[in-house]
Amino acid sequence: MIDTIYIEEGIEGLSKSDEIISRFPKATVIPCKHYKEIFNPSGQSFRLQKKKPALILARQTGKLVHPIPPTYGVGGKHNFYFSHLLNCLYDCRYCFLQGMYPSAHYLLFVNFEDFEKEITRAAQSSTDPSWFFSGYDCDSLALESVTGFVAHFLPFFNTLPNAWLELRTKSVNTQVLEKIDPQSRTVVAFSFTPDQVSKQVEHGVPSVRARIQAMHTLAKRGWPVGLRIDPLLDCQDFENRYCQLFEDIFAQVPEHAIHSVSVGAFRMPSGFYKKIEKQYPEEALFAGGFQAENGYTGYLRETESRLKQTCLRLLEKWIDPEKVFTCET
Amino acid sequence: MNFVIAFIGEAQPIIDYYGLTKATHRSHPLFQNNRHSLILSGSGKERSSWATEILAKHTGTPNQAWINLGIAGHGNFAKGDPFIAGKIEDDQAEESFYPPRIYYSSLQVSSVRTCTEPSLQYEEGQGCDMESHAFYKTAIQFSIRELIQVIKVVSDNPSHPLDQFSPQEAPAMIHQHLPAIDALVRQMDQASESLQTDQTLEQSFIAIRKTHSFSVTRSHQLHQLIRHAKILGLDMGIMEELARSSSHAGDAIQKISDFLKPHRMLG
Numbered sequence: 261m262i263d264t265i266y267i268e269e270g271i272e273g274l275s276k277s278d279e280i281i282s283r284f285p286k287a288t289v290i291p292c293k294h295y296k297e298i299f300n301p302s303g304q305s306f307r308l309q310k311k312k313p314a315l316i317l318a319r320q321t322g323k324l325v326h327p328i329p330p331t332y333g334v335g336g337k338h339n340f341y342f343s344h345l346l347n348c349l350y351d352c353r354y355c356f357l358q359g360m361y362p363s364a365h366y367l368l369f370v371n372f373e374d375f376e377k378e379i380t381r382a383a384q385s386s387t388d389p390s391w392f393f394s395g396y397d398c399d400s401l402a403l404e405s406v407t408g409f410v411a412h413f414l415p416f417f418n419t420l421p422n423a424w425l426e427l428r429t430k431s432v433n434t435q436v437l438e439k440i441d442p443q444s445r446t447v448v449a450f451s452f453t454p455d456q457v458s459k460q461v462e463h464g465v466p467s468v469r470a471r472i473q474a475m476h477t478l479a480k481r482g483w484p485v486g487l488r489i490d491p492l493l494d495c496q497d498f499e500n501r502y503c504q505l506f507e508d509i510f511a512q513v514p515e516h517a518i519h520s521v522s523v524g525a526f527r528m529p530s531g532f533y534k535k536i537e538k539q540y541p542e543e544a545l546f547a548g549g550f551q552a553e554n555g556y557t558g559y560l561r562e563t564e565s566r567l568k569q570t571c572l573r574l575l576e577k578w579i580d581p582e583k584v585f586t587c588e589t
Numbered sequence: 590m591n592f593v594i595a596f597i598g599e600a601q602p603i604i605d606y607y608g609l610t611k612a613t614h615r616s617h618p619l620f621q622n623n624r625h626s627l628i629l630s631g632s633g634k635e636r637s638s639w640a641t642e643i644l645a646k647h648t649g650t651p652n653q654a655w656i657n658l659g660i661a662g663h664g665n666f667a668k669g670d671p672f673i674a675g676k677i678e679d680d681q682a683e684e685s686f687y688p689p690r691i692y693y694s695s696l697q698v699s700s701v702r703t704c705t706e707p708s709l710q711y712e713e714g715q716g717c718d719m720e721s722h723a724f725y726k727t728a729i730q731f732s733i734r735e736l737i738q739v740i741k742v743v744s745d746n747p748s749h750p751l752d753q754f755s756p757q758e759a760p761a762m763i764h765q766h767l768p769a770i771d772a773l774v775r776q777m778d779q780a781s782e783s784l785q786t787d788q789t790l791e792q793s794f795i796a797i798r799k800t801h802s803f804s805v806t807r808s809h810q811l812h813q814l815i816r817h818a819k820i821l822g823l824d825m826g827i828m829e830e831l832a833r834s835s836s837h838a839g840d841a842i843q844k845i846s847d848f849l850k851p852h853r854m855l856g
Contacts, residue, residue, distance in 0.1 A: 264675070264690045264698075288698040290675045290687065298687045301734065308735040308780055312691040457855055495855040542787070547817035549853035 262406070264314035265289045266298050266365075276370040277317050280406060284315075294318075299346075299363045307539045309364035310351055315406065320344075320369035325378040328393060331588040334447075334486065334520040336391035336424060340382050344369050344409055345398035350430060351463035353545050354491050357397065359532025366398075368407055376416050383423040392417075395428025395449070402431040410436045418443055428488060432466045432474040442482035447519045449486030450475050452509070454501035457493050461545055468505065472512050479517035486519050489575075490587055491526035492567045494548060494559060503574050510578040521579055523571050524587030526550075527558030590774050591648060591655045592627040593641050593724050598759035599659045600627055606767050617643055624778070634679075634703060634723035641724050645731040652784045654777035655728045655737045658770070660744035660759055661701060661718035664711040668749045671766040672716060673773070674739035676700035679722040686725045689735045692776040695769050701741060711747045736781050740770060790816055793825045800829070801838040811838075814845045821852045 265287045271277050272291060281289060292298055295318035325342045333339040346367040347357055358364075369375075383390045394400045394409070404410050410427065417425045424445045437448065453461070455468040466474075479485050487509065495501060530552045537546045550557050558564060568586060575584055594600040600620070603609070609620035609627055617640055618629040626648055630640030637657070645653075666672060675698040677686040690698065700715050703722035711717070721739040728737045742762045745751040763770075794815045803811055818828050828845055835841035 266687065288675060288690070290698075290700065292676070292685070292687065297685060303729050303733050304689065305733045305735050305784070308691055308733070308783075309689055312693075314690060460855055493855055494853075498854075541816060542820060544820050544855060547820040547849075547853055548855070549850065 262315045262366075263287050263312075266292050266295070266314060266316045268295055268318045269293055271317060271319050271370055274370060276372070279408070280315075280317060280368070280370070283406065287315075292316075295367060299361070299365060299367055302362060304362050305539070306358050306361070306364045313347065314365045316365050316367045317370055318367060319371045320374070323378075324375050325382050325392070328396075331586075333391060334426070334522055334585050337388050338382075338386050338390040339393065340379075340390065341393040341396040342375055342379065343397040344372065344375055344394070345403065345407060347397070348399045349402040350399060350465045352430075352465065353461040353463070353536075353540060353543055354493065354526055356528040356532050356536075358539065359528065359535040360397075366403065366406070368403075372409075372412050376413075379416075379423065380420065383420045387422060389422050389424055391424045391426065393426045393428065395426065399429050399431055400427035401429040401433050401436075401448075404431075404433055404436050414440065414443060414446060417446060426486065428486075430462070430465045430471060432470045434474050434478055437478055437483060438481060442478075442484075444484065447484045447486045448475075448478050449488050449520075449522075451488040451490060452505060453489075453491075453493055454495070454505045456501055457495050461493070468508070472509055475509070476512040479513050483517075484519040485513060485517055487513075487521040489571060490522055490524035492523060492571055493526055493545070494563060494567060498567065499570050499574070502571055506574055506578055515579050518579060518583060520583050520585060521575060522585045522587055523568060523575075525559055525564040525567050527556050527564075530555055530557045533557035590625045590778055591644050591653055592625065593630050593637060593644065593655065593657045593720075593728075594627060595630050595632050595637065595659050595720055596756065596759070597629060598756050599763055600629055601760050602764040602767060603627055603658065603770075606771065614643075614647065619644070619647070625774075630720065630724075633719050634705065637720035638723040638727040641727040641731075645728070650785075652732050652736060652781060654774070654781040655724075655732055656770075656774070656777070657721050657724040657728075657739045658763070659718060659720060659741060660754075660762065661716040661721075661741035662708065662711060662745045662751060663699065663716045663741075663743040664713045664746065666697065666699065666716070666743045666746065668743050668746055669762050669765070670697065670743045671769060672697045672699040672701075672741055672743070674699065674701045674716070674721060674741065677722050677725050677739060678702045680704045682722065684726075686722065686729075686734075688725070688738050691735050691780070692738075692773055694773050694776075696740065696766075696773070701739065707751060709750055709752070716741055716743070732781075733784070736777055738773065738777065740773070742766060787819075790819055793819070793828070797825075797829050797832045797841075800832040801835065801841055803838045807838050807842055810842050811845070814842065814849060817849055817853070818845070821849065823849070823852060 328339045620627040628644040673696040832841040
């Protein structure tokens with residue numbers, strides 16, 4: 261899967277680095293001074309790199325835990341995100357990462373302990389519950405076999421009495437969670453688009469059916485699960501397709517197991533959108549009649565409202581509206 | 590593919606393999622066919638950089654594939670071994686380059702250090718040459734990094750130092766690795782082609798633009814609409830007809846835009 265590993269000179273020989281490298285005995289290991297030498301230069305093609313991304317092992321410095329926009333939470337008062345990994349195993353055409361980063365390589369920060377210190381500080385800054393979102397710049401589970409992120413961080417989060425963790429994923433790689441007791445303050449949130457849409461724009465992602473099955477398995481074992489209908493994408497037969505999606509999900513996952521549902525229409529910073537559209541000029545998604553407004557590109561206001569209202573109405577049949585949150589830009 | 594190669598001895602196997610013929614150029618020996626170009630740079634950083642720039646301007650198309658091929662010393666690879674550069678350093682510059690490894694290749698990977706003078710100092714795990722860093726630094730002005738690679742064949746190492754190497758050995762050394770080189774050339778050319786402009790789209794756009802006098806902004810809008818129409822699988826004849834039946838450029842933009850509106854969603 262990975263045949264090139266770049267490693268910062270400062271973290272060569274660390275046990276975490278050695279452990280990861282040992283999982284890829286055939287990979288070529290290339291040392292570098294700083295990950296930015298490889299990840300940041302201009303003139304790279306995200307699209308071409310996505311065909312065969314390398315792994316970069318590095319140490320993240322500076323601020324490691326960041327507040328999230330106030331309209332993006334799932335009911336918590338204090339919300340943060342942290343990114344131990346930049347970029348994703350999957351290749352979803354709507355994903356903002358394609359426009360955010362110049363490189364598609366997987367950039368893994370191995371200094372997990374530094375993340376822990378900052379998470380602890382953030383959690384202790386209030387006695388109220390604090391939420392930590394781990395899947396902003398990556399899929400929280402998809403590269404678990406490489407990163408060991410979940411296996412490392414779940415026991416840590418268990419020691420923080422007021423900290424909630426969201427693992428956001430499209431992966432069905434849930435073995436790590438099936439092996440341990442469920443944690444009441446860890447929500448495994450699965451993202452969905454209807455099957456017909458997923459097949460068009462979510463490349464390399466497990467099928468909708470497989471994701472529902474993974475959600476079912478975890479819910480049955482007692483894990484709180486989340487449902488993320490984000491991004492909502494306009495498509496032919498929109499209402500019927502989303503109706504079918506919810507029927508399929510709620511046939512397998514009982515309402516009481518669902519911690520929260522969030523709904524958000526496709527939108528992203530216009531600069532990212534332009535970069536992505538330039539890379540994929542033949543992509544049907546980008547002929548979707550979007551508009552730029554206040555620095556963001558998304559559906560026309562009336563379209564966005566129609567998609568959201570339809571979706572919220574469909575969800576009413578299945579779930580307590582108090583568990584449903586809408587993401588606004 | 591654009592090849593930048595220092596000497597004819599290193600280039601001859603490529604010229605023969607791809608059937609390149611000598612083209613006229615006032616400053617450099619240049620060989621071409623309808624798919625590939627090869628320029629002889631001569632030895633050293635400045636010459637390699639200059640030749641790369643000359644060839645880029647000669648061919649003119651952005652985002653073409655580039656390879657710097659030649660012989661190099663190496664700290665531990667055997668004489669005759671080929672390798673592809675995974676990291677390119679320079680004896681006088683801080684900046685290193687890391688050609689992205691997105692292709693499937695049987696070639697070994699090694700770092701290479703570009704030196705100002707021929708060197709008998711061999712470092713474990715590292716190649717040494719006189720061109721690749723300058724080549725790469727120049728080529729990234731004309732193409733994306735994935736489309737620029739450096740391939741070297743080991744001419745000398747601590748057991749067979751440079752002073753024992755005869756340039757006459759170069760053609761045979763490179764010749765035996767042509768299948769691996771060609772496999773990479775094909776993948777790189779394919780990657781380059783995937784980034785080139787859709788010519789059928791451009792032809793449709795040009796035909797429709799002729800119907801009225803479009804300003805620069807409106808040309809841009811029209812191009813986007815035509816591109817979307819093509820993505821959505823709509824008939825270009827209808828777009829042209831809509832433009833022809835319009836009274837002016839703005840009207841054409843509006844009519845095509847209105848026509849596209851109900852189609853603008855995923856299938």
